[in-house]
């Protein structure tokens with residue numbers, strides 16, 4: 001870290017400037033800037049190959065992709081959707097904005113994801129879907145969640161905003177559920193400035209998603225229904241094509257930083273480090289550590305801030321504590337999520353975070 005220079009919690013992945021210029025050069029010839037142009041089509045094909053997904057539908061951001069995925073499932077209005085409160089507000093907002101009721105399920109202590117053992121008791125005749133979150137890039141227990149879903153005829157839509165590039169026993173994370181939604185926001189491991197995508201296998205879902213993101217327009221004189229606008233532009237897609245070439249390097253850099261954190265922080269009393277499971281290829285999207293209690297967490301956050309290091313209380317408060325969701329089923333009844341949310345702190349994490357940067361954070365944490 002340069003002396004006196006702030007250390008942010010993340011740093012957006014950027015390709016070399018010249019590489020981006022070369023990528024967008026053809027757009028200056030064609031004057032084609034959006035509406036599924038050549039970059040959009042190329043990026044979509046590259047993602048389908050990278051994610052080994054039958055279909056990838058691109059969106060202008062992850063939130064609208066999530067809303068579109070929920071809408072495309074044709075869930076009954078007023079239906080209940082079981083999700084977790086330890087997430088970014090977007091997950092819960094998407095459910096609510098689609099006219100559905102979020103139902104809050106607790107998470108597992110070790111990896112922050114939906115606890116399948118607490119899922120079934122939350123189901124009612126109105127339950128329509130489950131929206132689990134691969135929190136911090138930790139893969140949910142998909143087999144257990146989907147067994148419950150199958151038994152009860154429920155759709156499963158994964159919020160994989162944190163999990164781009166993650167693999168489980170060799171399989172890309174997009175292989176699970178009825179749909180998987182990614183965010184390509186600047187703060188994520190892989191970005192298109194703003195952007196998102198829905199991955200799915202069902203053909204009819206693709207048509208519905210395309211209708212939703214482009215006004216329902218199917219041809220010059222055919223409008224299929226009331227769609228909105230959530231298309232990814234050519235410039236976003238060009239950024240995606242470039243950044244995809246640098247993703248492996250970004251993840252490798254993050255892994256080096258995570259390993260140095262692990263080494264340096266292993267002995268620090270009262271601190272719990274991220275747990276990594278065998279068979280999972282992680283993307284090291286975040287480095288969340290757990291303190292003994294909220295007082296210790298907040299004190300550490302202040303100590304870091306005093307040294308120009310910004311850490312984040314991701315995810316606090318729980319979305320079930322946002323006033324508009326306090327009345328939702330099982331809000332306030334997720335003790336593990338509540339405990340984690342009060343104790344968690346996401347430390348700086350990005351591909352170019354140097355060993356000295358990590359040391360500066362660790363020194364501040366251990367009082368050195």
Ligand SMILES: *Cc1c(COP(=O)(O)O)cnc(C)c1O
Nearest residue numbers: 061062063088090091161183185
């Ligand atoms: C970032 C994020 C989203 C929303 O994605 P955007 O691309 O910012 O709209 C949704 N869910 C989670 C868990 C996120 O972290």
